[in-house]
Amino acid sequence: xxxxxxxxxxxxLTLHALLAERHVSRAAVRLHRSQPAVSHAxxxxxxxxDDPLLVRRDGALALTARxxxxxxPLEDALDxxxxxxxxxxxxxxxxxxTFRVALSDYGSRVVLxxxxxxxxxxxxxxxxxxxxxxxxxMLTQLLDGEIDLALGVFPEFPGELEMQTxxxxxxxxxxxxxxxxxxxxxxxxxxxxxxxxxxxMRPGADNEIDRALAELGRTRRVAVxxxxxxxxxxxxxxxxxxxxxxxxxxxxSRHMHQLRxxxxxRQFAPPFPIPPFKFQAAWHARRExxxxxxxxxAQIADxxxxxx
Numbered sequence: 001x002x003x004x005x006x007x008x009x010x011x012x013l014t015l016h017a018l019l020a021e022r023h024v025s026r027a028a029v030r031l032h033r034s035q036p037a038v039s040h041a042x043x044x045x046x047x048x049x050d051d052p053l054l055v056r057r058d059g060a061l062a063l064t065a066r067x068x069x070x071x072x073p074l075e076d077a078l079d080x081x082x083x084x085x086x087x088x089x090x091x092x093x094x095x096x097x098t099f100r101v102a103l104s105d106y107g108s109r110v111v112l113x114x115x116x117x118x119x120x121x122x123x124x125x126x127x128x129x130x131x132x133x134x135x136x137x138m139l140t141q142l143l144d145g146e147i148d149l150a151l152g153v154f155p156e157f158p159g160e161l162e163m164q165t166x167x168x169x170x171x172x173x174x175x176x177x178x179x180x181x182x183x184x185x186x187x188x189x190x191x192x193x194x195x196x197x198x199x200x201m202r203p204g205a206d207n208e209i210d211r212a213l214a215e216l217g218r219t220r221r222v223a224v225x226x227x228x229x230x231x232x233x234x235x236x237x238x239x240x241x242x243x244x245x246x247x248x249x250x251x252x253s254r255h256m257h258q259l260r261x262x263x264x265x266r267q268f269a270p271p272f273p274i275p276p277f278k279f280q281a282a283w284h285a286r287r288e289x290x291x292x293x294x295x296x297x298a299q300i301a302d303x304x305x306x307x308x
Contacts, residue, residue, distance in 0.1 A: 009081070010041070011041055011044060011045060011048070012074065012077070012078065013031065013078070014027065014031060014033075014038060014041040014042070014045070015041075015045050015053075015070070015074060016074055016075070016078060017030045017031050017038075018038070018042060018045075018053070018054060019053075019063060019067055019070065019071050019074070022054065022060070022061045022062065022063065023060075023061060024038050024039055024042065024061075042054070049066060049070075051064055051066040051067070052064055053066065053067045053070075054067065072144075072145040073145070076145060076286050079286075079289070079290070080286055080289050089291060090291035090292045090294075090295055092122050092123035092126065092292075092295060093122065093123065093124075094125065095123060095125050095126055095292060096125040096126075097125070097126055097127070097292055098126075098127040098128070098129055099126065099127070099128055099129070099148045099149065099293075099296055100129045100131070100146070100147040100148045100149075101128055101129070101130050101131075101147065101148065101149045101150070101151065102130070102131045102132065102133050102137075102138045102141060102147045102149075102150045102151070102152075103130060103132065103150065103151040103152060104132060104151075104152055104201075105132065105199070105227065105228050105229045105230070106199075106229060106246055106248070106249055107151040107152060107279070108130065108132075109229060109230075109248070109249060110248045110249075110279070110304065111151060111300060111303055111304065112128075112130065114303040114306060115128075115299060115300060115303050116128070118299050118302075118303065119299070126292075126296070131147070132201075132227075133201075134201050134202075135152055135153065135154060138150035138152060138154075138282070139154065139157055139158065139161065139282065142161055142282060142283065142284050143158060143160060143161070143284065145284070148283065148287065148293060148296075149281060149282070149283050149287075149293070149296065149297070149300075150281070150282040150283070151166075151279070151280070151281055151282075151300070152279070152280065152282070153208075153277050153278065153279060153280065154280050154282055157282060160284060160285055161282050161283065161284055161285065162282070162283055162284070162285055162287075162288065163280050163281070163282050164280060164281045164297065164301065165278045165279070165280050166278075166279050166280060166281055166300065166301055166304040167278075167279050167304050167305075168276045168277070168278055168279075169246045169247060169248060169276055169277055169278075169279055170246075170247050170274070170276045171208070171209065171244055171245065171246060171247065171270055171274045171276075172244070172245065172247050172250070172267050172268070172269065172270070173185060173186070173191075173242055173243065173244045173245075173267070173268050173269070173270050174233060174236055174242070174243040174244075174245065174250075174265060174266070174267050174268075175194075175236060175240075175241070175242045175243070175265070175266060175268070176236060176237055176238060176239060176240070176241075176264060176265060176266075177264055177265060177266045178264070179194075179239075179240050180266055180268070184268065185268030185269060185270075185271065186242070186268070186271055187271055188271040188272055190271075191220075191242065191270070191271045191272075192218060192220055194240055194241070194242045195221050195222075195223035195224075195240060195241055195242070196220050196221060196222050196223060196224075196241065196242050196243070196244065197222075197223065197224045197225075197226070197232055197235055197236060197241045197242065197243045198222045198224070198225045198226075199225075199226060199227070199228070199229050199232055199243075199245060199249075200225055200226075200227065201227050202225070202227075203222075203225040208274060208275065208277050209244050209270075209274055212272065212273065212274040212275060213272070216272060223241060224241065229245070229249050232245070233265060236265065237264055237265060238264075244270055244274075246277075250267070279304070281297055281300060281301075283297070
């Protein structure tokens with residue numbers, strides 16, 4: 001609190017303008033202040049942060065490493081202060097904004113088709129920038145402010161983050177019909193004797209299926225690991241591979257149509273219990289004051305209910 005007494009809001013606004021404009025005169029115009037006043041404020045800020053913040057390089061002002069570190073936290077802090085001072089409003093039909101969302105291939109399949117249709121119909125000025133990363137990387141990106149929202153499975157998460165469970169998911173197996181009994185699926189012994197296909201970001205990645213096997217003191221042979229679901233059923237067809245995957249991965253896809261109408265692939269229950277997992281939305285607590293962020297989360301929650 002002592003540090004806070006040394007600074008006022010005008011200094012923070014000046015710092016924000018200087019970091020954005022990288023030019024004292026342009027920052028002064030933006031703030032409707034005189035250039036000497038902004039130069040004086042810059043001198044105060046340099047003393048406060050014990051850093052030059054802006055240095056002359058090749059005839060122009062450039063941000064120091066410390067200034068670059070300050071940009072995102074400063075923007076977030078000012079956004080929250082703005083939210084405290086004004087009643088938040090959001091009109092999706094008129095909004096212009098880009099949301100950065102990280103999600104897996106599975107999450108993309110479950111959420112993005114219906115969400116994109118909703119945005120185009122109700123919020124055509126809202127853009128999505130989707131990326132893919134591991135669970136750990138998604139949480140780090142949220143903490144660092146690199147993304148606005150993460151969708152995935154997060155058994156553990158830092159206290160600065162908020163979570164919402166969108167649905168619970170169960171598992172099914174898929175195999176070539178010619179390699180299965182006439183009726184039913186595989187016994188535990190037969191399932192373990194077969195080579196398996198794993199959809200994961202990297203080989204050896206932690207997953208719910210192998211954790212459930214470990215609880216039984218068993219392991220399986222993963223013959224193929226790949227990061228994308230879309231090609232997985234093609235690798236099962238005509239082979240002895242078994243694919244055990246989240247059930248919604250099969251929904252609303254041409255592969256589900258094939259499973260229903262093509263005799264070569266068949267779906268069956270795993271021969272051992274695999275606990276269901278919670279598919280979640282995660283975001284930083286600082287986004288709570290953002291009505292647009294809340295609106296987007298509500299749309300995603302509705303999409304997940306519809307996809308059940």
